[in-house]
Amino acid sequence: MTLTEDRSAAAVARQAMIVSQLRTSGVNEPWVLEAMAGVAREDFVPAGMRDAAYIDRAITLDNGRQLAAPVVHGKMLAEAEPTKTDKALLVGDANGYLAALLRPLVGSLEVVDPAAAKDVAKGDYTLLVIDGAVEELPETLTAALAEGGRAVTGLVVRGVPRLATGIKAAGTLALLPLAEIGIPVLPEFAAPKRWSF
Numbered sequence: 001m002t003l004t005e006d007r008s009a010a011a012v013a014r015q016a017m018i019v020s021q022l023r024t025s026g027v028n029e030p031w032v033l034e035a036m037a038g039v040a041r042e043d044f045v046p047a048g049m050r051d052a053a054y055i056d057r058a059i060t061l062d063n064g065r066q067l068a069a070p071v072v073h074g075k076m077l078a079e080a081e082p083t084k085t086d087k088a089l090l091v092g093d094a095n096g097y098l099a100a101l102l103r104p105l106v107g108s109l110e111v112v113d114p115a116a117a118k119d120v121a122k123g124d125y126t127l128l129v130i131d132g133a134v135e136e137l138p139e140t141l142t143a144a145l146a147e148g149g150r151a152v153t154g155l156v157v158r159g160v161p162r163l164a165t166g167i168k169a170a171g172t173l174a175l176l177p178l179a180e181i182g183i184p185v186l187p188e189f190a191a192p193k194r195w196s197f
Contacts, residue, residue, distance in 0.1 A: 010042050013054040017041075017070050021056050027074035035101050036074060041067075044097040058184050065093070066184035068131070072154075072163075073098055075181065079165050080129055080152040082106045087124065089144055091117050091186075092131030102129065114188040120144045130154070133161035134189035142173040151175065154183030161185060 018033050027033070042053035046062050053059070058066040076098070082088060082105040092098055094111035103109050106127065112120055114132065123144040130141075133154025145151060145168045155164035155175050161184075162177040 010040060010050075010053070014041065017054040017056075021054075021069075021071050022074045025071045025075070027071065027078055029078050031105075032074055032077045035077065035105060036070065039097065039100045041070065041097055044100070058182065067097055068184055069182060072181055072183050073101060075163055075179075076129060076131075076152050077101060077105075079163065079178070080127060080150065082127060086127040087146075088127040088129065089120070089123070089125040089141075090129050090131065091141070092129075096131065098129070098131045114186050117141060117188065125149055128152070130186070130189075132186035132189075133183040134186055135191040136189055137173065137175065138189070142168065142171075145173060147171070154181070154185070156185060 014037060018037060022033060042050045045053045045059050045067060049059050056071065057069050060066055082102060084107050086106040088102060088106040088109045090099055090102060090109060090111045091114055092111060099111050118138045118140055120140045124146040125144050126146055126149045128141060128145050128149065128151040130153035133156050135156045147168055149168045151166045151173055153164055154161045155177050157177050160180055163179050163181045164175040164177045166173045166175040
């Protein structure tokens with residue numbers, strides 16, 4: 001198979017992802033579909049998984065992290081509603097799939113690795129996106145968000161990851177869980193173990 005044939009097969013798979021995964025899951029915003037149609041997901045998975053880049057489940061990456069299923073990123077983008085006026089902070093991989101989707105949709109994008117998220121300086125970000133599910137959100141990320149800033153993340157509620165959103169008001173960011181979804185859990189954001197009977 002030539003590179004051209006390989007790219008053509010990937011384009012067909014990408015279109016199938018849009019029709020059979022995103023649209024059937026309620027992701028119908030034209031700008032989200034256009035963004036996801038324009039980014040080659042196969043470029044963000046291990047070489048041995050290129051043929052499976054568009055499956056509807058998470059893919060384990062070479063670094064041990066997971067690339068969430070396409071519908072997760074589609075729903076995250078739809079909830080985030082990024083605009084060119086946004087100064088966005090992404091907790092994830094600077095060279096990853098979600099960064100590639102988000103970068104052209106916002107005015108500026110800073111990316112921090114999950115392991116360094118607790119060290120983020122206070123800022124004035126208008127949009128916070130976390131590429132994964134958290135049990136507990138570090139105060140540093142809330143402090144990095146401007147008043148009225150929006151957040152989109154996965155949130156583990158009683159052991160189940162859910163898509164969650166929030167708006168910072170009066171210095172506080174309260175996350176509202178929306179729907180169960182298979183977002184890979186980020187171990188860096190585990191809640192401290194508490195005593196229980």
